Amino acid sequence: MADVARAARVSPTTAARAIYNSGYVSEENRKRVMEAVEATGYRPNLQARSLRLQRTYTLGLILSSAKENPFYTHISHAIRTAASAAGFSMLTVNHSYSAEAEIAGIKQFLDHGVEAVILCHALDPRHLKPLIRSQVPIIQVERQDVEQAYSIAIDPLPGMVSAVRLLVEQGHQRIAFVGAKAPTAHEPSTPEQRRVDAFAIALEQCGLSVSDCPTVLGDYFPAAQDDDLPGFKLAEQLLSGPDARVTGIIAGSDILAAGILQAIYARGLRVPDDISIIGYDDSIAQFLSPPTSSIAQPYSAIGDAVVGFVEDVVADDAREIVREKRVTTALIARQSVGAAPKPRA
Amino acid sequence: MADVARAARVSPTTAARAIYNSGYVSEENRKRVMEAVEATGYRPNLQARSLRLQRTYTLGLILSSAKENPFYTHISHAIRTAASAAGFSMLTVNHSYSAEAEIAGIKQFLDHGVEAVILCHALDPRHLKPLIRSQVPIIQVERQDVEQAYSIAIDPLPGMVSAVRLLVEQGHQRIAFVGAKAPTAHEPSTPEQRRVDAFAIALEQCGLSVSDCPTVLGDYFPAAQDDDLPGFKLAEQLLSGPDARVTGIIAGSDILAAGILQAIYARGLRVPDDISIIGYDDSIAQFLSPPTSSIAQPYSAIGDAVVGFVEDVVADDAREIVREKRVTTALIARQSVGAAPKPRA
DNA sequence: TTGAAAGCGGTACCAT
C-alpha cells in the first residue's frame, strides 16, 4: 500500500481513503490512486486489516460429520453460500463424535477470531464454554444446546402433517414412525423428540388411531462402516413384530429411510406396492430406489436466517435482537408413496 | 500479552520467549511467565502473528459441490482431518458449477493469505491464474488442470481389476461400464477417461471379450432436482438396447450406480439375482439397496498425501520436491454382486 | 540472559 501511495504521489492516508471510499479525497487524487492500484496490482492485506479493525469476517461452523449424515452436507452448503454472499468466510469443524476434534476445532475458531459460531450439532455443550467466555455469539440451528445463544427453530409439523395426509389420502391407516433416540440429553427438547411428537400430532389431525400407528426408536449413532444401517435393524424389528401390518413408514431421517428400504428390499417386498416410505431431511432421498419422498428441511431459509443473525449481532452489540427465528418443513413428493395395499397375509 | 509481561514483571520480549520456547529465558522467569499466562487466560493473537510471520496456517480447498456428489464430502473430510492434525485450518469453496462462486472463492483465499490451495475439481482452470501469479502453491487431487502444481494421481486400475475379477469369478461374461464423459476438457487425461481405460484393461487382464462388454457414457452433470438421475437414463438406454444381456454393470461413480439401481428397480429386476452392480467412489454405496459394492478411493491416503505436499512446500520453497504422488483404489465388497444368472429371454 | 525498539500492513485521530 505504501507502493500505491508512492506511485500516486500521495500519502498512505489519502490512498487508504481513496481505496476505502471514506472521508474526503479530491477527484484528481482518487483517480491517481485508482490507477496506481491497477498498476501495482494491490490487494489489501486482510491480516493487517483484521488486526487493526478487530474484525475477521470469518465464521465458524460446527457439525458432527457430513460423512455419516448427508444432511450436514446440505445445511453446510446452504449456510456457506449465504455467508459467502454476505462477505464472510467460513471455518468448518466436523467433530465426527470425537471430543478432541471438537475441542481442537473450537480452539481453532478462537485463534482465528471468528465473529460468530454456528452450531448445527455440538458433541458436548461444555466444550463451548471457551466461546462463551470470549463472548463469541453462538447461533444454533435446530438444536438448543446452550442457553446464551440465538436459535433457529425448525418446525417439523407442517411437513409431517403433509406426509401423514398424503398417506391417508392413499388409503393408509397403519403408519409407523421409525426415528432416533436423542443421542445425548443436554437439552430440554431435542429435534428427535420433536419429530416423534409431530408424528403423534399429525396422526391426530388426520384422524388416525395412535394404537394402529407404532413409533419405533433406535440409536441414531452411525453404524460402523459396513455394519447394517440403524434403519435396517429397526425395520427388521418392526416388520417381524406384531406391527408388521403397517402399510406406510415415515422415517426420522433419510439415512434411516435408506436402511428401511434395505430391509424391505431384503424381504422381497416392493415400494410403494407393498409398503410406502417417506424420509426426512431430503438429503439422499433422490438417490434411493425408488426415489423417495421426504420431509425437506428449508435449507436456504436456514442459511439466510443464520446470516441474518450474524449481521444483526456484528452490527449492534447488546441491542434487543430476537433470539429465535422459526422456519418450517415441507414435503417433497417422489415415487415411494402409493396406494395402500389390501391387507397382507 | 503486555498484560502477561506486566503480571510476570518481565519485558514483553521475555514473555514471548518463554511462551514460544525460543532463546534464553531463566528458569525463574519462565515459571513466572507461565503462571501469568494461566492467570490472565492469555491466547496468542493469530492475526498479529500472521502479520508478523507472514504465515497464516490456513489452506484453501476447491471442490464443485458435496451436495451434488457425496464423493466430495468424503474427500474434504479426509483432507480436513489431515490438515487439522498438522495444525492447518481450512477454507472451503464449493463452486457448484458457478463461475462467479469460483472466482469469488479464489479471491477469498487470496485475501486470507492461504498457504496452499487444494484442488479437487476446478470449474475453470483460468480462474486459478491469480493464485499462480501470487505464487500460491496448488495441489491437485486426481485431476490435472494446471501445469504449475503438485498432483496426487489416483490409479483406478487395481480397484477396477478386482471388480471385474470378482464378477468373472461369479460367472459373469457380459459386463457393462456406465461412466461419465469428461465435463470439461482442459486436461490431457481426465479421471473419467482413465476409468474407462481401466475398464478396458481390466477386461483384457481377465480374459473377457471387449465386444461383449459395452461402455456407455453420458453426461455427468448433475440432473436438475427431481429429474431422473443420469445413471437412470443411461441404464434405461443400456437395458432397452442390444446390450441388454449384460449380467453385471460397473458404474463410474456411486451416483451413477444409484441411478442404475433405480432403473433396475423400476423394471422389477433384482440385484444381485438378475444383475450385479459395482459402484465407484464408495460414497453412498452403503446406503443403497442392496448395499452396493464399490471401488473405493483411498481417502485417508489422499489426505495424508495432500498434507505431506503442504508441509514440504512451506518448509523449503524451491527445493526439489516430487511433483506427483500416486495412490491406489481398492474394491469394497458388499451385497450387490452375485452369481451370474442363466441367460434371460 | 534480558530489554528496547523497529516493523509487519493497515486505519484513525489530530493537525494543518
Add this chain to the structure above:
DNA sequence: ATGGTACCGCTTTCAA
C-alpha cells in the same frame, strides 16, 4: 482535502 503519527499484537534484531 491532506498528511503525520500512533497503534493493533506479536516477533526479531541489536545492544546491554
